[in-house]
Amino acid sequence: MTRPRSPSFSQLLTMIAVMAIIATVSPSASAQPATPATVDSTCVVATEPNDQPAEATDLGSGAACGRGDYPGGGQDLYRWTVTDDDAAARWSFTLTPVPGHVGLVEIYDVEIDDAGTILAATRLVSKMGEAGAITSLPNLLWPPGEYYVGVAYSGPGAYQLDIAAGDPLPADVDIADTPAPVSDAFAITAMPGETSAMVEWTVTDAASGNHFDIRLQGPVASPLAWDLADETGGTLFSGTTGANGVGTLPDIGLEAGTYTVTIRNGGDGPVRWVLATTPGEPRMSGVESEPNEGPANAAALAFDGDSASMNGRLATTPVDNDFDHYRLTIDDSRAGRLTDLRLLWHGGTQRRLCLLDSADAELRCAEGAEGLALL
Numbered sequence: 127m128t129r130p131r132s133p134s135f136s137q138l139l140t141m142i143a144v145m146a147i148i149a150t151v152s153p154s155a156s157a158q159p160a161t162p163a164t165v166d167s168t169c170v171v172a173t174e175p176n177d178q179p180a181e182a183t184d185l186g187s188g189a190a191c192g193r194g195d196y197p198g199g200g201q202d203l204y205r206w207t208v209t210d211d212d213a214a215a216r217w218s219f220t221l222t223p224v225p226g227h228v229g230l231v232e233i234y235d236v237e238i239d240d241a242g243t244i245l246a247a248t249r250l251v252s253k254m255g256e257a258g259a260i261t262s263l264p265n266l267l268w269p270p271g272e273y274y275v276g277v278a279y280s281g282p283g284a285y286q287l288d289i290a291a292g293d294p295l296p297a298d299v300d301i302a303d304t305p306a307p308v309s310d311a312f313a314i315t316a317m318p319g320e321t322s323a324m325v326e327w328t329v330t331d332a333a334s335g336n337h338f339d340i341r342l343q344g345p346v347a348s349p350l351a352w353d354l355a356d357e358t359g360g361t362l363f364s365g366t367t368g369a370n371g372v373g374t375l376p377d378i379g380l381e382a383g384t385y386t387v388t389i390r391n392g393g394d395g396p397v398r399w400v401l402a403t404t405p406g407e408p409r410m411s412g413v414e415s416e417p418n419e420g421p422a423n424a425a426a427l428a429f430d431g432d433s434a435s436m437n438g439r440l441a442t443t444p445v446d447n448d449f450d451h452y453r454l455t456i457d458d459s460r461a462g463r464l465t466d467l468r469l470l471w472h473g474g475t476q477r478r479l480c481l482l483d484s485a486d487a488e489l490r491c492a493e494g495a496e497g498l499a500l501l
Contacts, residue, residue, distance in 0.1 A: 200278070342399060359386075411428075
């Protein structure tokens with residue numbers, strides 16, 4: 127008798143069925159199992175059946191690799207342990223390609239009782255690759271614990287899963303009692319004992335002419351909330367990290383001054399995080415500068431004759447943190463005239479364009495995937 131699967135693992139099988147339909151592979155190619163370009167003879171070899179947690183191939187802790195011959199259905203499960211020492215490093219997951227087929231890596235937190243019954247299976251992160259290409263989940267932080275790594279393809283073939291140390295973490299700073307002082311481009315790691323911590327970021331005159339990208343990374347499945355405030359304490363940006371533990375705010379354009387980044391974790395006990403900024407393109411007229419997530423921080427649209435325009439991008443992550451606001455002032459000379467508002471972008475991503483009044487009430491909205499207009 128086949129044992130019942132938990133909902134999360136059933137969803138994985140459904141996804142593989144979909145991939146099998148969309149994969150671009152010829153019949154002759156699908157009949158020939160592929161061999162990884164580089165085979166490590168020290169890797170743990172997976173054996174079937176191994177598509178349930180009780181059957182998972184054990185990889186131990188830290189750096190590891192597993193090899194298998196994917197049969198073309200279900201998934202191969204590996205069990206991987208993160209120790210306290212491992213939690214102080216980034217880890218990258220790489221899955222070798224099977225020619226012509228799409229690869230999938232998913233990492234689960236599985237709750238199992240003493241009798242071996244699965245109580246819950248939570249998918250933490252997932253990455254689907256391109257047909258015939260390497261699939262990777264790079265540079266993730268993990269809290270200590272036991273995790274299950276699911277491997278699947280849209281067709282049969284031999285593969286290798288590698289787990290390796292990622293990019294090294296920057297130097298630790300102590301922010302137990304006072305905010306950590308930083309300036310311009312920086313990278314720091316901290317593991318404060320409290321549930322919140324502050325970083326005082328000084329933007330110098332020399333650096334204020336450039337955009338910055340700011341990135342916060344915490345452990346997977348340990349969400350962090352973070353705010354950026356000006357010298358008066360006014361909030362310029364509020365966001366959270368995503369399922370992969372990462373939150374980004376690119377294209378920040380700030381005047382010289384000292385700003386405060388406050389980082390809060392929602393769990394019990396200390397959480398390690400990494401905060402870093404990197405310089406971007408120079409600030410210039412007609413190009414959006416973040417943060418402009420709310421009406422109070424809206425970027426001004428200045429008329430040049432009878433038109434006003436701005437180039438920008440939606441790049442903040444997670445994407446549900448990203449809203450761009452622009453302020454358009456209609457003076458007496460333009461009042462009563464018809465105004466045409468248009469939003470143009472590359473690609474077929476769905477966008478929403480709204481016109482708000484001075485009280486932030488929506489006057490009119492449009493939504494679509496190929497350009498929008500409010501006439």
